[in-house]
Amino acid sequence: MHQAISYLPARPLTPDEHGLVAEWLAVAGDIALAYVSGRRSDDAALYRRVVIVTKADEGPSHLFHTAAGRNVWVVFTLEQRVRIRRFRSLRAALNSIGLVIVYVNALHAVQKTK
Numbered sequence: 001m002h003q004a005i006s007y008l009p010a011r012p013l014t015p016d017e018h019g020l021v022a023e024w025l026a027v028a029g030d031i032a033l034a035y036v037s038g039r040r041s042d043d044a045a046l047y048r049r050v051v052i053v054t055k056a057d058e059g060p061s062h063l064f065h066t067a068a069g070r071n072v073w074v075v076f077t078l079e080q081r082v083r084i085r086r087f088r089s090l091r092a093a094l095n096s097i098g099l100v101i102v103y104v105n106a107l108h109a110v111q112k113t114k
Contacts, residue, residue, distance in 0.1 A: 008067035010048035012038070017090050021050055024094045031097070032056040050090075052097060064093050 013021070013036055025034040033053040037046040050064035063076040073093040077083040087093040 008065075008070070010065050011068040011070075012048055013050070013090075020090055020094070028097070030054070050094075054097075062097060064090065066090075 018036060021034060021036060025031060031052060031054055033056070034050065036050055037048060040047065046060070046063065051060045052062035052064070053059065054061040061078055063078065065074045065076070066072065071088070073087045073090050075085045075087065075093050075096060077085070085096065087096065
């Protein structure tokens with residue numbers, strides 16, 4: 001996996017994308033940790049990627065990657081066999097782990113109509 005993502009360095013997330021990750025984590029009750037790796041001292045495989053940890057006592061379970069100049073998000077599911085999936089947006093990629101943002105947006109829409 002390290003070789004697969006080293007060919008296309010990850011681009012920094014936009015402020016809106018950072019906000020989306022924070023929003024998703026706030027409502028994803030069964031996710032132990034989610035963060036955007038932004039320190040150069042971080043593992044090169046994690047740098048500028050969204051890191052998801054689903055079980056607190058284990059390492060990362062998912063890595064989200066988008067390369068500079070690309071409009072696709074690649075999700076690496078880090079199980080015994082690495083699974084790779086592509087998504088057209090960060091929202092779709094996050095919701096592939098847990099469909100929570102669609103529910104929250106629908107709930108906000110209902111509350112606004114009241």
